[in-house]
Amino acid sequence: MLWTVAGILGGTAAIVAVLALISIGLSVAVKNPNDPYEANTDVSALGAEEDLNIHRYEIGDCIPFGPVWNGAKFEPSIPCDGDDAFYRLEDKVDLKGSGYHDTSEQEIVAAAEEACGAEYDRYVPGEAWRDSFLISGAETGEIETVLCLRALDKPDADGFTPIYPDAGDCIERDMDMWGYSVSCESEAAYAQVDRFIQLPEVIDRFDELLDDYTDSCEDAHFSLPVHGDDIEQVMCITEM
Known part of the structure; x- marks a missing residue:
């Protein structure tokens, strides 16, 4: 599952969430997990507080499901053992100056793969979801930071675990x-x-x-x- 997040602290921010791919300014587009093929271009504004929260995320921090999948606001990180924790930040990679832009699908995919690895944003049987967020400047469209996220291996209240089913599952x-x-x-x-x-x-x-x-x-x-x-x-x- 490939996602791009555009946002830069201290200036106009943009955030884009993508499975196929999307790119916009000062907004967030979300991909519904119901359809693995179709991108959703519905957008909503990214506030300055959300931009600050994203900037403050550190490796090992956890965040809920909502901001990634359904356009909920990006709040400060939460305890990883909390009921709402869904993703852990595995890496935060600086790509500023690398020449990637959020206007090209090829560049978005290449930036995510360079930062997080080829195992991200794809179905790996028996493994927890690995998703990427790409942060870019709204005015320039340059991809500056990539957040590499991995879902926590724990079932929700209904018994669903964000682990891609393997043979026998x-x-x-x-x-x-x-x-x-x-x-x-x-x-x-x-x-x-x-x-x-x-x-x-x-x-x-x-x-x-x-x-x-x-x-x-x-x-x-x-x-x-x-x-x-x-x-x-x-x-x-x-x-x-």
Whole structure:
């Protein structure tokens, strides 16, 4: 899951949250986790207090789910053992002067990968979500700082854990929860993951070549994107 955050302390700020990609000034665009392919360009203002809070985040700090996924305000960091803690800041990387800008999808992806690593913003079976936020100047669009976030390995009140399901794990009936693992003993579990098919190269999800791989799944499947419509692996599942 790739996200960009634009904001710079002491001046006009911009924040952009992206899965496919989005870029705007003095605003926040959020990606709903319901659809891994489609970017959401709805925006809302980023206040000066939020910009200050983001600037003050340090490695090891934790923040809630809300600011990342649904446009809630960025508050000061919270205790990692608190009920609302969802993400831990794994790294905070200075990219100012590196030449990346938030107006190009290629540059956004490249900046996130350089700062956080290739394992971020993609489906890694059995691993906690790794998401990136890219901070840029609203006037220049230059990406200056990248926040590398990792979800905490703990279930919520309904038993959903932000760990990408691996072979043998179970997923919930509601496809809005496609990225969470749930206990196979739970009433919410509707399918079990059988296996993953790694594609030799990315394939557009509308390309008929993808059928050669999805058709090998015995029951049902999910096509898992790298970014946008580019599929890099297929998850085969069996309904319970």
